[in-house]
Amino acid sequence: xxxxxxxxxxxxxxxxxxxxxxxxxxxxxxxxxxxxxxxxxxxxxxxxxxxxxxxxxxxxxxxxxxxxxxxxxxxxxxxxxxxxxxxxxxxxxxxxxxxxxxxxxxxxxxxxxxxxxxxxxxxxxxxxxxxxxxxxxxxxxxxxxxxxxxxxxxxxxxxxxxxxxxxxxxxxxxxxxxxxxxxxxxxxxxxxxxxxxxxxxxxxxxxxxxxxxxxxxxxxxxxxxxxxxxxxxxxxxxxxxxxxxxxxxxxxxxxxxxxxxxxxxxxxxxxxxxxxxxxxxxxxxxxxxx
Ligand code: ZN
Numbered sequence: 001x002x003x004x005x006x007x008x009x010x011x012x013x014x015x016x017x018x019x020x021x022x023x024x025x026x027x028x029x030x031x032x033x034x035x036x037x038x039x040x041x042x043x044x045x046x047x048x049x050x051x052x053x054x055x056x057x058x059x060x061x062x063x064x065x066x067x068x069x070x071x072x073x074x075x076x077x078x079x080x081x082x083x084x085x086x087x088x089x090x091x092x093x094x095x096x097x098x099x100x101x102x103x104x105x106x107x108x109x110x111x112x113x114x115x116x117x118x119x120x121x122x123x124x125x126x127x128x129x130x131x132x133x134x135x136x137x138x139x140x141x142x143x144x145x146x147x148x149x150x151x152x153x154x155x156x157x158x159x160x161x162x163x164x165x166x167x168x169x170x171x172x173x174x175x176x177x178x179x180x181x182x183x184x185x186x187x188x189x190x191x192x193x194x195x196x197x198x199x200x201x202x203x204x205x206x207x208x209x210x211x212x213x214x215x216x217x218x219x220x221x222x223x224x225x226x227x228x229x230x231x232x233x234x235x236x237x238x239x240x241x242x243x244x245x246x247x248x249x250x251x252x253x254x255x256x257x258x259x260x261x262x263x264x265x266x267x268x269x270x271x272x273x274x275x276x277x278x279x280x281x282x283x284x285x286x287x288x289x290x
Pocket of ligand 1: 158194219263
C-alpha cells in the first residue's frame with residue numbers, strides 16, 4: 001500500500017461497487033444473462049457496497065430494483081448512461097436527444113441513483129475544432145442539469161480515452177471535462193474518473209486536484225498490455241499496466257471518498273465466465289491491488 005492512499009481496502013471492501021457491465025449487462029446478448037435480482041443477491045452476499053446499472057436492464061422497473069438494492073443493504077451508486085449528446089451516434093435531432101436525456105434522468109431518479117453518467121458522443125460531423133463540439137455538449141447539459149437537480153440526480157461527465165475520439169467522445173481528459181463543467185456552471189455537474197480512460201495521462205493529478213469535490217465517481221479496471229479490442233477487452237484490476245494505487249491516491253487526495261465501481265467490458269474473457277467467479281475475483285483484486 002502506498003503512503004498516500006487514504007483508505008485501506010485490504011481488509012474492507014465496503015467501498016466496492018459493481019458496474020453490471022462487468023457481467024456483460026451493457027450489451028444485448030453478452031454475459032450469463034442474470035436478472036437484476038440475481039445480481040443484487042450475489043453482490044449482497046459478498047459484501048459489495050453498491051451497484052451501478054445500465055438502462056437496458058432496468059427498463060420500467062427502476063423503483064422496484066432500487067428498493068431491492070437498498071433492502072439488501074447496498075446503494076444504487078449510479079446509472080449508465082445518457083444518450084450520446086453530440087457526434088455521429090446521437091439518437092436523432094436535438095429534440096430526440098433531449099427527450100432521451102430526460103428519460104435517463106427520470107430512470108436515475110426512479111432508481112434512487114445519485115449519479116447519472118454522461119458519455120458525451122463524438123465530435124459533431126463537419127465541425128472540426130473540438131471545442132465547438134464541447135460548446136454544443138455544454139448547451140445540452142445546461143438544458144438538462146436543472147431538471148436533474150430537481151430530482152436529486154447528479155450528472156457525471158466521463159472523459160473517455162482518446163481512442164474513442166472519433167465517434168464516442170468529444171471530452172478526452174479530466175481537464176477537458178472540467179472546462180465543460182465550467183461552461184455549464186451547474187452545481188450538480190461533475191466528472192467521473194475511469195482508470196481505463198485516464199491511466200496514460202501524466203497531468204492527471206493536477207486535473208484531479210482542480211476537480212476536488214466535483215469528482216462524482218471512480219471506475220476501476222485495467223489496461224491490458226496487449227489489448228485486442230479497444231471497447232470490449234478491458235482487463236481485470238492487476239492484469240494490466242495502470243498504476244491503480246497511484247491513481248486512487250490522486251483521486252483521494254482531491255477529496256473523493258465515494259464508492260469505487262468496477263467496470264470491465266470483456267467479451268472474450270470475463271463475460272465468458274461464471275458471474276460468481278467474476279464477482280469473487282473482483283473482491284479479491286479490489287482488496288489486493290486497487
Ligand atoms: Zn466508466
